[in-house]
Amino acid sequence: xxxxxxxxxxxxxxxxQQVTLRCSSQSGxxxxxxxxxxxxxxxxxxxQYYREEENGRGNxxxxxxxxxxxxxxxxxxxxxxxxxxxxxxLCASSTPGQGxxxxxxxxxxxxxxx
Amino acid sequence: AQSVxxxxxxxxxxxxxPVLLRCNYSSSYSPSLFWYVQHPNKGLxxxxxxxxxxxxxxxxxxxxxxxxxxxxxxxxxxxSAHMSDAAEYFCVVSDGxxxxxxxxxxxxxxxx
Numbered sequence: 001x002x003x004x005x006x007x008x009x010x011x012x013x014x015x016x017q018q019v020t021l022r023c024s025s026q027s028g029x030x031x032x033x034x035x036x037x038x039x040x041x042x043x044x045x046x047x048q049y050y051r052e053e054e055n056g057r058g059n060x061x062x063x064x065x066x067x068x069x070x071x072x073x074x075x076x077x078x079x080x081x082x083x084x085x086x087x088x089x090l091c092a093s094s095t096p097g098q099g100x101x102x103x104x105x106x107x108x109x110x111x112x113x114x
Numbered sequence: 115a116q117s118v119x120x121x122x123x124x125x126x127x128x129x130x131x132p133v134l135l136r137c138n139y140s141s142s143y144s145p146s147l148f149w150y151v152q153h154p155n156k157g158l159x160x161x162x163x164x165x166x167x168x169x170x171x172x173x174x175x176x177x178x179x180x181x182x183x184x185x186x187x188x189x190x191x192x193x194s195a196h197m198s199d200a201a202e203y204f205c206v207v208s209d210g211x212x213x214x215x216x217x218x219x220x221x222x223x224x225x226x
Binding site for chain 2: 004033035040043044056104107108
């Protein structure tokens with residue numbers, strides 16, 4: 001069973017640029033959630049995708065957008081990068097079912113905006 | 115709205131002594147609760163979860179947590195700390211849907 005993978009591992013961008021981060025979900029999981037973890041803080045929920053549709057969104061501006069593909073992999077796009085976007089971006093996959101489901105996290109992408 | 119408070123930003127223990135990481139939550143629903151661990155430069159790993167079954171939950175690596183509804187707490191414990199336990203620990207509350215709310219984290223240091 002393959003776990004959650006993310007690419008790239010690290011990324012350096014300039015303020016105002018755009019970035020795309022990628023996530024492959026764990027085998028059998030149809031839901032992907034994205035989180036932003038600033039240095040020294042807990043992860044903050046950005047949004048979730050379920051069967052290629054956005055299924056909930058946290059308190060992030062529209063310049064944070066996403067996609068989910070038929071194979072359940074996902075992209076996070078951030079436009080007009082700001083210095084405060086520098087963070088670890090985590091992807092988590094899960095399969096909603098009866099009862100509670102846990103999320104399985106990838107290793108993250110470290111984004112630095114200069 | 116849900117929220118999580120982790121009462122200690124940093125806990126330091128000696129190897130072989132007990133660990134206690136404190137978590138209090140607020141939720142309008144009957145919550146599901148999780149503890150995740152994050153080692154440096156690694157992703158988050160699930161330690162244990164509470165899903166309205168037994169109030170004492172056992173997890174991996176000897177960790178356990180007790181759900182106390184009257185105190186709105188879900189503290190994480192381990193009888194004997196190991197050097198490899200040094201990491202950041204996050205308490206998480208969920209309403210069972212997509213909304214996972216993380217606490218700010220507690221950094222555990224284990225001294226030799």
